Amino acid sequence: MRPITDLVIYEEDLSRINACLSALQRKARSAAVLLIDTSGQLIASAGETDALDAAPLASLAAASIAAAGALAQLLGEKEFSFVFYDGERKRLHLSLIGGRAILLVLLDQNSAVALVRLQVKKFSREIEEILTELSRRPDPVAEGGSPLSKITDDDVENLFGKG
Amino acid sequence: MSFINYAAREINCKLVYYGPGLCGKTTNLQHIYKKVDPGAKGKLISLATESERTLFFDFLPLELGMIRGFKTRFHLYTVPGQIFYEASRKLILKGADGVVFVADSQLARVEANIQSLADMRQHLADQGIDPDKIPLVIQYNKRDLPNAVPIDEMQKALNPRNLPWFEAVASQGIGVFETLKAIAKVVMQELQKKT
Numbered sequence: 001m002r003p004i005t006d007l008v009i010y011e012e013d014l015s016r017i018n019a020c021l022s023a024l025q026r027k028a029r030s031a032a033v034l035l036i037d038t039s040g041q042l043i044a045s046a047g048e049t050d051a052l053d054a055a056p057l058a059s060l061a062a063a064s065i066a067a068a069g070a071l072a073q074l075l076g077e078k079e080f081s082f083v084f085y086d087g088e089r090k091r092l093h094l095s096l097i098g099g100r101a102i103l104l105v106l107l108d109q110n111s112a113v114a115l116v117r118l119q120v121k122k123f124s125r126e127i128e129e130i131l132t133e134l135s136r137r138p139d140p141v142a143e144g145g146s147p148l149s150k151i152t153d154d155d156v157e158n159l160f161g162k163g
Numbered sequence: 164m165s166f167i168n169y170a171a172r173e174i175n176c177k178l179v180y181y182g183p184g185l186c187g188k189t190t191n192l193q194h195i196y197k198k199v200d201p202g203a204k205g206k207l208i209s210l211a212t213e214s215e216r217t218l219f220f221d222f223l224p225l226e227l228g229m230i231r232g233f234k235t236r237f238h239l240y241t242v243p244g245q246i247f248y249e250a251s252r253k254l255i256l257k258g259a260d261g262v263v264f265v266a267d268s269q270l271a272r273v274e275a276n277i278q279s280l281a282d283m284r285q286h287l288a289d290q291g292i293d294p295d296k297i298p299l300v301i302q303y304n305k306r307d308l309p310n311a312v313p314i315d316e317m318q319k320a321l322n323p324r325n326l327p328w329f330e331a332v333a334s335q336g337i338g339v340f341e342t343l344k345a346i347a348k349v350v351m352q353e354l355q356k357k358t
Contacts, residue, residue, distance in 0.1 A: 006357060007166045014170040039258020040222075041166045041175050041239065055224035056208045059238065063210075063219060066254040147231040148167065148174070148357050156348045159227040159235060160340060 007037060013134060014044060017101055021124050024103075028119035030111050032091075034104040035097075035127065036061055043101065052106075058154035061104045069096075082117075095120055098128040100135070164258035165354055173234045176350050177258055178343075181283045182265035183275035184216075184244035187304040187333040189295075191265065192223050192239055194339045203227050217243040220255050231352070237347060244279070253286040261298035261350040263342055264331075266321055268303050268311040273320065280321055298349035301328040302342045307335070 009017075017035060021138065024045040025033040032047035040062035042054050068080045082095040091107040093116050103124060104114050166175040180188040189209065196207040203226055210219035221241040228232065240259075242252040256262075264283065266276045284294040301322050305311060314330065322328055327345045331338025 006164055009166070009168045011170040014168065037164060037166060037258065039164045039177055040175065041164065041258075043166070053206060055205045056222060057234075058265065059222045059224075059240075063254070066257065067219075067251075067320075070250050070254060111251070138249060148233065151230055151351050151355050153348050153351075155230045156344065156351055159230065159271065160344050 007041075007043070007134065009043070009134070013130070016024075016130055017044045018046060018125065020123055024105070024119055024123040028105060028111065028116045030105045030116055031050070032106040033107040034058060034061070034106075036102040036104060038062055038096075038100060038102060039066065047106070057104070061102055065094055065096055067101050068094075082120075084113075093117070093120065095124065097124045098131065101127070101131055103127070165260050167233075167354075171234075172232055173236065174230065175236045175238065175353070176236045176260040176347075176354070177240065178261045178263065178346055178350065179256055180239065180241040180265055181241075181252070181256075181262045181279070182244060182304075183267055183272060184246070186244060186265045186267040186272070186276075186279075187331075188241035188244065188265050189217055189221050190329075190333040191263070191302070191304075191339050191342070192221050192275045194242055194333060194336045195220040195225070195239065195343060196223055198336065198340070199225060199227075216245065217241055218248070219243060219251050224228075226280075237343075237344075239356070249282070249286075252282070253289060256283070256286050256292070257290050259287075259290075259292065259297065260353070261346045263300050263302055263346050264321070265302045265304050265331075266317060268305045268317065269308055270312050273312060276317075276321055280311045295324075297325050298346060298353050300342055300346040300349065301326055302331050302333075302337075302338060303328065304331045304333050306330045306337075307332045 021033045021059050032049050034045045035043045036058040040059040042058040068083050072080045085092040093105040182188050205224035208222040212218050223239040225237045240255050242255045287294040303317050329338045329342045333339050
């Protein structure tokens with residue numbers, strides 16, 4: 001097994017995750033849904049995400065959940081099950097999935113919090129199952145060998161050469 | 164954590180700049196932000212106090228180009244250096260793929276560097292990351308100051324394993340990209356071993 005800190009996703013994994021996120025977004029009548037790793041990496045998203053600056057959003061959501069977890073421990077709680085931000089026009093619902101991922105649901109004026117909470121609970125189980133499967137999968141080998149196994153220092157140099 | 168998305172052909176890596184208070188972690192990120200093409204960077208997010216000391220972290224996403232057909236993203240973070248932000252430092256190390264330890268070269272900061280390095284090792288271990296195995300690069304910053312400790316002494320105190328190291332004056336941009344490039348290379352080498 002590879003270390004739990006790594007996540008490798010293939011086409012079929014992403015399709016399953018995207019299907020879940022889209023269904024959640026629709027059924028919860030939310031504006032957008034993001035699945036984020038607890039270290040702050042965006043895994044997948046659904047809904048109106050074009051206008052969102054996803055990288056910092058994912059990073060700050062992970063920080064917020066991490067801070068909530070640390071606060072919970074200070075108060076003798078195992079965890080706080082969700083974090084909610086209530087703005088004038090937008091609201092954010094953040095929740096932890098099985099300690100390994102974060103579900104961010106962006107609510108607009110048409111969304112009902114109770115409905116979001118209900119659907120998040122339902123879909124969290126499904127997403128957790130997928131993530132558990134991914135983490136248990138043996139080391140993946142891409143068809144014909146991974147192109148990443150051929151990365152050289154020159155490849156990295158070239159990245160910076162353009163800057 | 165490295166996140167490899169074969170479906171979208173993307174590699175995402177998390178790099179953390181660690182070091183004692185006022186050693187120049189944020190200055191490194193600010194210089195990178197200033198110099199990288201607008202299309203290759205996202206917003207620089209700084210969660211700082213009114214006096215511009217880092218409160219939680221700085222965050223800079225970089226998308227520098229393609230490697231072997233994979234869009235390669237580096238997410239750069241700094242930790243707050245001040246001693247009392249220990250809990251925040253620990254959280255930010257979660258899932259790190261590589262660390263740049265920024266040491267302050269001034270004589271008066273020798274002890275702070277040693278303490279910060281020990282603190283980093285402990286926090287990495289707490290996050291389930293082996294501090295002897297994670298890609299790590301050392302940057303000796305503020306080399307322009309008159310009270311800078313000679314490099315061989317700093318090496319003895321902070322780099323007994325002779326990991327890649329760089330002299331820097333981050334405020335002038337000296338050594339900043341050399342350090343970033345070095346940690347990117349070590350992280351990519353590590354990634355290769357896993358694929």
